[in-house]
Amino acid sequence: MLASERKSIPLRRTAKLRIPIFGKLVIAFMLVIIPMYTISLYLNQWGAASVRDEITKSMKGRVHFYIQSLVVEFERIQRLQWDFINDRDLQKLSVTSEIMSDNERTQAIIRLQERLALVKNSSNYIASFNAYIPTLGKVINSQNNYDSADQAYLQTLIDESGRIHPIVQSWRDRLFITQKYPDIGYPDSLTFFLNEEISKKAIRQELQQFSNIQGEQAILFGTDFNWSITNDDHADLIEHIRQVAKRLVKGDTVTAMDTIDFEGTPYLLTLEHEPSFDMTLVMYMPVKNALGPIAKYNLWLWVLSLTSFIIVLFFSYWIYRVIHKPLEQLVRTFRKVEKGQLDVRLNPTTRDEFEYLYSQFNSMIGRVNVLIEEVYEQQIRSQRSELKQLQAQINPHFLYNTFFILNRMVKVEDYPKLKPFTKHLGNYFKFITRDASDEVALREELAFAQSYLEIQKIRFEDRIQIDIEPLPARYADLLVPRLTLQPIIENCYKYGLEDVVSGGQLHISFKHAGGLLTVVIEDNGKGMSEEDMSALNRKLSHSQAQLETTGMINVHKRLQLMYGKDSGIRVTTGETLGGLKVELYIPVKEES
Known part of the structure; x- marks a missing residue:
């Protein structure tokens, strides 16, 4: 299609509108809203208090259940690490590796790696299980390989492992449960050092499943709130909740509930602190989400239904004729265009905004056809010209x-x-x-x-x-x-x-x-x-x-x-x- 043909596409002028769709909608909504407003207001206020109470009880119970489950799992992981201290191959490699033959040392490392892998696979929360043996100068891990020791990484974990708290250590956005042997006399008497890296991904997945209401989020804080795990990517909100949680967790405080405000949005907040692991689980959600699923109260619902049934029935049919059918036709036509049918046209039957939309749609399709043909032809010519130019550049x-x-x-x-x-x-x-x-x-x-x-x-x-x-x-x-x-x-x-x-x-x-x-x-x-x-x-x-x-x-x-x-x-x-x-x-x- 040539540019001159583009000019021949007519643009239809709409006649003066009589009653716009907006005016029709306002009249219809007023007829429905006025008789229902008083009853609905009372129902919302009454139901909000009841739903809020039920949701906060549910949040408190789920927070307690999950953090206790996490504590039990971490304690089990720690016990597995303590039991591993007595591993025969670990003891031999740590004490007598220098007098072992190469074959004995290799077989001992393989057996040790297999048992490390068994411990690692026993829990979804263990990302890796590593054993650092100073006499070998190696870190043997559960991934069937061993590398030279990372001194910066080991030094920090070993120095912190002697403390009672935190049991879960943080290093460069990674979490560990560690054990050095013996636990006194470091560094002169260090025989070996065990560390289990905690899978933050697994905890995030559990937190995701833990939240069962739209907009509900959970954050796990640890080590005096120095690290956190969450699926929420709103950094400012997380920092605000961190400060609120630090303020609420004081002394022997174990559980707390509060309503906070962030950027004009109120949130319901429930937390529980676990002193033994210095971890705090916080669950929060916007108040509007908590009050959204208000239970329907049968008596008032029937009163509301009987009062508005006839009006709603007539209103629905009228909206269907005035708005839904034209919109449905417009949507069907757009779907045809999505499939590449650019020869479709709409025929307006009403004298309102839809007449304008239909005519502009027809004009737009005409212009799109012209532009596609011109741009495609220009692109093909440009590529062939560049190909000819490149092919002609031959060294003589x-x-x-x-x-x-x-x-x-x-x-x-x-x-x-x-x-x-x-x-x-x-x-x-x-x-x-x-x-x-x-x-x-x-x-x-x-x-x-x-x-x-x-x-x-x-x-x-x-x-x-x-x-x-x-x-x-x-x-x-x-x-x-x-x-x-x-x-x-x-x-x-x-x-x-x-x-x-x-x-x-x-x-x-x-x-x-x-x-x-x-x-x-x-x-x-x-x-x-x-x-x-x-x-x-x-x-x-x-x-x-x-x-x-x-x-x-x-x-x-x-x-x-x-x-x-x-x-x-x-x-x-x-x-x-x-x-x-x-x-x-x-x-x-x-x-x-």
């Missing part, structure tokens, strides 16, 4: 050299080599100068690259050995941008193999994995420094169009224009030949 350095070689061969009358040389050179010119499709089959691109290599064989004689693996038949017709392989091979000669006196190697192979066909071009030339290679890979991953687009960057951008961001080039140091290794990634569909 090779052409200069071939003409010099041809001149030299004529002078020395080397006619046996001159004939194949001119044949391959003709094929080369034919391929790069023909004005055909921007895309060619991979077998044609490989054949052109082989012609280029034949020319280079004559130029470099026996100095460079070329090895090309056969192209898998199922990828022979895979389309690629023209002049994809030759610039990469030319780069290998120019920067890696041109100064090689003898023993040069160039290897081309193909491999397929993970939905990608990888063309690997590797040489044994001088390669690139790590700094230059990192700079080149950064340019290849750069998305700005203003970057220089020649050589490998040219090929990389043309591949991505054709196949998307999963395709392109990656440059590394070759593992086999030791020179430069260039990998071209081309997405391919898996065959059934």
Whole structure:
């Protein structure tokens, strides 16, 4: 659709509205609200007190149940840790590891890891169970591996483990239950150190299940309110509740309830403090949520229903005719547009706001059709223009050299080599100068690259050995941008193999994995420094169009224009030949 056609789309003018929908709604709501207001006000005030009392009792009971369950679980975890002190392998590794053979030490570590894993798996609240053995200088953990000891991490936990409180220690937003052995004489007499990391994720999940009313949240504070666990991401509200809870928990206070105000919103708050673990569980929710589900009181409900039944019945039918049916038609039409049907139109039947909405919808669909067609056509033209420009940027350095070689061969009358040389050179010119499709089959691109290599064989004689693996038949017709392989091979000669006196190697192979066909071009030339290679890979991953687009960057951008961001080039140091290794990634569909 042309721009001139866009101008021909008519915009309907609405007539002067008689009674707007807003006025109709106001009249209808007044008829319903006035006879019900007095009764509803009384019911809300009466029911709010009752519901508030029931909810606060429920919150208090659930807070007590959960924190006691958590204390029982933490005490069980602590007992498991105490029982582990007598583990035979742990004692042997801690005391006699230096005189144990390597096999004995390894077997003891494996058995110890298995028992650590058993303890870890015995509770959802244990994220990991670790044993630090100073004589080994290692931390053996329940994940079947051991690492060198993190001195900062261990030092803090070991120093704090001698205190009676807190039993649960905090370090860098992580929680631990620890035990050092022996518990006196550290650091000279430390034999081993056990620590169980508490899973904050598991506690959050339990807190999430613990909250069963909309808007209800729970926070677990510990160690003099220095750490907290919650699913609420409102940091300011959490800090405000922290200060309120610290004020409420004084002396022997175990439970408390209060109503707080935060940013104009009142909240019901219930907490319980557990002195043995220095933990406080706080549950809170907006007052409006607590008073929302007010129970319906039968007597007053029947009075209200009998009074308003006829009015509501008539009002509902009237709203259905005036508002619901037009809205339903508008929604159905929008859903058709979501599915791509842009030829739909609405026919207004009333003289109100819906008439205006329908006419503007029709006008909008017309303009959308025009814009989609214009933007799509402009995008296609822009991409083809960029592809043509990138494809035309071919380095003429090779052409200069071939003409010099041809001149030299004529002078020395080397006619046996001159004939194949001119044949391959003709094929080369034919391929790069023909004005055909921007895309060619991979077998044609490989054949052109082989012609280029034949020319280079004559130029470099026996100095460079070329090895090309056969192209898998199922990828022979895979389309690629023209002049994809030759610039990469030319780069290998120019920067890696041109100064090689003898023993040069160039290897081309193909491999397929993970939905990608990888063309690997590797040489044994001088390669690139790590700094230059990192700079080149950064340019290849750069998305700005203003970057220089020649050589490998040219090929990389043309591949991505054709196949998307999963395709392109990656440059590394070759593992086999030791020179430069260039990998071209081309997405391919898996065959059934």
